[in-house]
Amino acid sequence: MMLNYDFIKVVHVLAAVAATGPLLFSPWLSARLKRCQGGNKTLLLNGLSAADTYYNIAGWVLMLSGIVMFWLQDWHRVFQLWFILSVLVFIIDSLAEKRLRDPANKALTTLQPGEPGWDENTARLHNAVITQMVCTLLILVIMLLHSQLQINLLAFNLFARSLG
Template identity: 65%
Template sequence: MSYNLIKALHALVAIAATGPLLFAPWLSARLKNSRAENATLLLQGLEVTDRYYNIAGWILMLSGIGMFWLNDWHRLFQIWFLLSVVIFVIDSLAEKRLRDPAISTLTKSHPSNDDWTHASERLHKAVLIQMVSTAAIVVIMLLHSLLDINMLNIIPFYQR
């Protein structure tokens, strides 16, 4: 395994993971105000973006684990990595608590039903949270060279 090859794959997959989230907010906003004939198409579009986002996310995590295993294990204790993990947990919670139940409701419902509006609003909120979370992680990754605080270097009680 080549570290540079895995790093290049990791960078490309990060771009692939953010790509679908550029379209998802637009699709979810349109879904909130859609007519019956457009709703199914918009919902299918959101499911496709979610599928590609999840596949890219898994490849991203596996390539990141590969990089840590090969060379970067010490980065587990750096602030940028810990912050990225916290943001990823927020992203995952938005998906499990808002997006998945909303998609389930929308696939069983019709735009004329009362629960459609509430579920489409929840879906839009989840998509926005995921978009902001992913963008924040990408920004952190791009700027991580500036965030060089290492948890191993912090001394709880500094002695003179």
């Protein structure tokens, strides 16, 4: 079976939509965790973990389908502004996960609400979730600006048709 560029592009777009899904729940869950009194701690941490897993799986599908699209046809786009911006934002997202979210998650599994360290770690977790949400939204906006729209701001072609 030969790889079809249009099929891979549809998979890529669906993965992008799936990656934005956790944006709806993760900030709400982490805010609730900050105000947690005890009974919902495990449920909220499990919800955040499930959303993170879903986000990571969609992210891997997104990256792999993007690599296949580059391999099939778009290799020259690696040097375009939209791609470089997306990679930089992704690096910030990854740093927020590794430096803030993962250590806070690990600490919160052993702490109970009200114990020393609880407030600091829930704040760190919430900041990481918000940072990841903003990063994902930025990547989505970058992709939308670069998409097949007539404007195509990130390719600097805004006035190309009127001047040519």
